Amino acid sequence: MADRPTFLESGEQARLIPVAADSSRETRAVSILLAAMMSVPPFALTMLQQLGQRVGTRSSLLGFTEVVFTRNGDQAKTRPDGLLVFDGGRGRQWNCLVEAKIGRAEIEPEQITKYANLARTNGITALLTISNQFVATPTHSPVRLPKSVLKGVELFHWSWMSIVTNAMLLLNEHKFERPEQRFILNEMVRYFSHPTVTVSSFDRMNPEWKELNAKVQSGARLSRSSPEVERSVAAWHQESRDLCLLMSRRLNRTVRQRLSKSHVNDQVTRLKDDSDSLIARHALSCAFDVPDAASPLQVVADLQRRCVSVSMVLSAPRDKQRASSRINWVLRQLAKTDPAGIHVRASWPGRAPDTQATLADLREDASLLEGENKSLAPTQFEVLLIRDLAGKFSGSRTFVELLEEAVPHFYEQVGERVRGYVAPPPKLRRAEPEVETQIEPEAPIAALPEPADP
Structure with missing residues (x-):
């Protein structure tokens, strides 16, 4: 067995084929994950960088499961699912407890409080939770804890689907030095993708979602502190992250969610602002x-109109002066787009109001997008897919299903086809212009005055 840290009384090295009871699903899943990270350095690099660790050529990683600590304090019965021991080289060591949940089990604040105390007692500075809950970044957590609980301990979170997505992207993009590394990572993805392992996407909004929609439709006043507002916004944050991972898998490229710096640094601020x-x-x-x-891809769920919109904004070409030329520029890019539900909105300079028309109508008459002032030209275009969900909007499952169908559909029909305006490069003149030189006639030299008599 690899060298076990001195603060561990016992613990099994993480293995790709773990020997664990059928009831120990979390232990089995954590063992496979940590063993894959130990065996596939590019995968370890990808995942550890998300936890703020720099991985170099001299770095090493060990993983353990079923860990029991020599110093348990008042946490004698507390046993996390795993432990990461990362040696970054030059004496830089980082240890991290791992706690996982499978299926619909969620991370519990009381349990995390105990693990944070256990980590501090043993000089461990990080705690990683893994579940089917989604967060915007690994530095966010699905549970809200007082800062005093986490003093001296950094809290991170991965969703199982984010782990699978990162592995899939690596398999598609990376050239592995050794074929067995690709095989191991592929087998890990295959394991976590099997239905019996119950790794799942975000598939439903919170139970209060229907009540929130009813209040909006009735015109009732909403309060930031009400459960239906706070929990619906929290569920939307999970769905946003799941959409990001979904698009990453569909495109085989890393799609990132746009967040302000304040929202990245503080998820409580993000929750309040979005509420x-x-x-x-x-x-x-x-x-x-x-x-x-x-x-960027913009997604809006409008509770008042019970519709979902997905859009992209394009700056109008500045080298075209007439409104019709600029409108035709964007319509040509949408020539092969399915027009169902697609709208084009034009913005105009000054106080001129926006104009909007369906793509189907614009194909018949492009002038429908022109404003009243014919001397103006649009400054930008917004191409939108608008889906009216009606009563299905308030369904916790149907809302997520239809949203996750609409976003990839819009990208396929619009995102793959449109290109932003790029100014054409300047052209050389056929010949250098001749510079006319005019020679001034020499002025006559004035006669010098006669010197005065002394």
Whole structure:
């Protein structure tokens, strides 16, 4: 067995084929994950970087399961699912407890409090939770704990689906030095993708989702502190992350969610801000950066209108002066797009109002997008897919299903086809212009005055 840390009384090295009881599903899953990280350095690099660790050529990683600590303090019966021991080289060592949940089991605040105390007692500075719950970044957590509980211990979280997605992207993008590394990682993905392991995507909104929709439709006043607002926003955050992972898997490229710095640093601030936005606008929104796409992907769930919209914004070409030329520029890019549900909105300079028309109508008459002032030209276009979900909007399952169908559909029909405006490069003149030189006639030299008599 690999060298076991001195603060461990007992613990099994993580193995790809663990020997564990049928009831120990979490232990089996953690063992396979940690063993894959130990065996496939590129995978370990990808995952550990998310936890703020720098991985170099001299780095090493060990994983243990069923760990029992020599110093348990008042946590004698507390036994986390795993332990990561990372040696970054030059005496830099980082240890991290691992606690996992499988299926619909969720991370519990009381349990995390005990593990944080156990970590501090043994000089461990990090705690990683893994479950089917989704968070925007690994530094966020699905549970809210007082800062005093986590003093001296960093709390991280991975969803099982984020682990699978990162592995799939690596399998598609990376060239492994040794074939067995690809085989091991592929087998790990195959294991976690099997239905019996119950690794799942986010598939339903919170139970209060229907009540929230009913209040919005009736015009009732919403409160930030009400359960239906706070829990619906938290569920939307999970769904946003799941959408990000879904698009990453569909595109075989890493899609990132757009978050402000304050929201990345503090998930409580994000929850409050998005709750305020929901109360003011009766809508939930998120945005994604797709590699090499013309613009970010904007997603809005409008509770008032009971519709979902997905859109991209394109700056109008500045080298075209007429409104019709700019409108035709965007319509040509959508020539092969399925027009069902697709709208185009044009923004105009000054106080001129936006104009909007369906793609189907614009194909018949592009002038429908022109404004009243014919001397103006649009400054930007927004291409939207609008899906009216009607009564299905308030269904906790149907809402997620239809949203996760709409976003990839929009990207396939619009995102893959449109390109942002790029100014054409300047052209050389056929010949250098001749510089006219005019020679001034020499002025006559004035006669010098006669010297005065002394």
